[in-house]
Amino acid sequence: MARQLALLLGGVAAVVSAAAMLWTQGASLPASAAAPRTAPASAVYEAASTAMPAAGPSKNGVSTFPLAPTDADMQRVAAYWSPERLKQASSYEPSTKPSPPGKSASKSPAKAEVKGPARGSATTSAFEVPKGTATPSGRAPLSAPAPTAPPMVGKVFFKVGEKEYWCSASAVHSRYHNLVATAGHCAYALGQDKPVENWIFIPSYHDGVTNAGIFVGNTLYMQEDFAGQGDFDRDYAFVTVHRGFTWQAYKDGAQVKYRAVSAGRLEDKVGAFQFSSNKPIGRPVDAFGYPAGANPDGSRPYDGQTVKSCTGTTEKKFVSAPTWQLEHGVRLPGCTFTSGASGGPWVVGYNAAKRTGYLIGVTSLTWNLNGGGKLDAISAPYFNTLTQRVYLQAARQSTS
Template sequence: MSPRARRLATTLGALVAACVTATSALPGSAAATPFESVPGSVTSLILTKSSADMKRIAEYWNPARLKQAQDNNPATPEVKPSEGTPSSAPTSASPTPSGEATATTASGGENTTTTTTPAKTATPQAVRPTLPKKRQPATGTSPITVGKVFFRIGDKDYWCSASSIASANDNLVATAAHCAYDAKTGRPAEYWIFIPGYDRGATPYGIYVGHSVNLHERFVSWGDYDYDYAFISVHGGFRWKPGKTAGSYQMEAVGSLEDNVGGQGLAIRRGTNLLTYAFGYPAAPHNDGSRPYDGQSLKYCGGRTRKQIAPARLVEHGIALKCPFTAGASGGPWLVDYDPKTALGYLNGVNSFAWDTDVDRKYDLISSPYFIASTYVVYHWAGSQRAPS
């Protein structure tokens, strides 16, 4: 990636979760859908085969390691130099829908499943959010569905932002694809966990180990950041409690993710000009060296979305929002129709890239993939995956 590309576009690594008070609801507009529905395939990669795998990963993220994890680097995507330099003044382009798929196949070994879905399969325009069963949400709270994910790529630990989303399995997390899959090595992240409601190291609603990561095949095969989203099914949660001897800890089960924090809804093909909240844990400095965020608490931006297109396939069908988030926010949710009384809304995107559109060495815009029918296909498949008990 060229120096100018680095100056103009970077990903939002990990976005942190702290309390933010929402002051008003965010009604979505009835804007026309700007992009065609693109059918596509799902690549599903198993992260843990058994409860023993889950326990091994849980023990890796012991209290001492979690305490140090904030000092790790936020994850950013692998962008190839051949993909070109993003423009500070995005150009217009017409989407090219892929052809209809009619088969269901399996490939890639015992841990990988690829499925394709017909273009004309009925797809809901929205999935309703769900309230947590184990607590009553307080008026004016920030979404406790949002939190941090921690994982390992190679010999290094990284982190990102993410959110719980309503699903059939009650244990589903939405984030950016580059926060769960390493495009450089072509492998999923390892030791993947989600901590909802993360705030300055606290894990108030438990820790959830990833079971399977589910992505659009175009991100896996093409490195296409128009599909920079992932839905990760997780095991039931646990928390660390003091053990019987000094300095020791024990795992205590806390139940399903949705029971503890609820789940955001899902919206697709909603168009642009929607009043939207983007949440995350920005942490890295701007290109000028200034550092307004520390990644320890949840932040948000609000505004209306528009198209975001860059040349050379970096982002062709994205949506954008004015926001000064820096690296660390990747994977955090974009919510429309947000209700501050329940801290719930509809997921309409995830933080993917940050942009310096006026080239003043400070980021002023964030972008997300545009959610279409094939996004729902990935989501629906992910929600059918259930971790072993």
């Protein structure tokens, strides 16, 4: 039976709990001002970027795109995400990047061009895996609820066109405690050839609860070949975020209103994984995410409401998928994640008690190796020196 490959998409609609309902059409964010470095629980959320890179030609192979760089932008995006919109968000179906006219589908290690768009749901439109691709071997990883869910893992929500979507993501350490790692296709819409809109990160998300805060994306950093060429060897993104906020109820006379209350800096609130690159493959990893989509046979083993984990050993060889311009992917066989886990972290040395570990990848693709009705592997782009260059540039940006 032919082996198959499917692309991880966003996920199914989230269910918003009563705890997340602190929002009304009359709710407003306070006027801009400099926020204290450590805000008390009652402090009103305020933020302003102290370093705002402009979009332009790539520098040192890193493409930079403003998402919501100003205080006014941040307030607009924050006000957009009502509980109803969070609930309505659904799986994202990215396409490959169409080639310019007259271009071929040739690829070198540093450049990639995709011949024609590939659209459709990953679990219903499969793609053939090239001959010689390894099948799962050894003990299959455990795919189960994360017993001690890392608080720095969460969901990103964003808008493409007129619809809202979501993916998985995690906080990664930076000097300014304000950095998120996710998949490139969860921040840049290849089909529209531009960044997504209204991008936010909600760490520790579960069953609609957003108590750990909502963090609005400030600036997107990517390796130039993802946005420029649609190269899934570079399907990763690092996003700096403003200080987070939660909604707090208060009375204005007899009327109950809601205001944004500071949740502080991301890493101060939930911690962060350490970034790591150029690690050998064929080693144990823990993958986390919010799978939710259907298997090829239509079954849905996950609902996307809580963090799930896969623990296993990556294959001792790089894998490829020409449709997605993938040549140096790292695959974790035996993991049954479905759509929704895209962008979730791959961690080595994870310590559940201390909630620490090293980020070495983000989920990009999901695989159907045996051609049956269930997905049975996931893959991530290999974090190498090019990835480190993107990370280091993103980690230098201060937001407040």
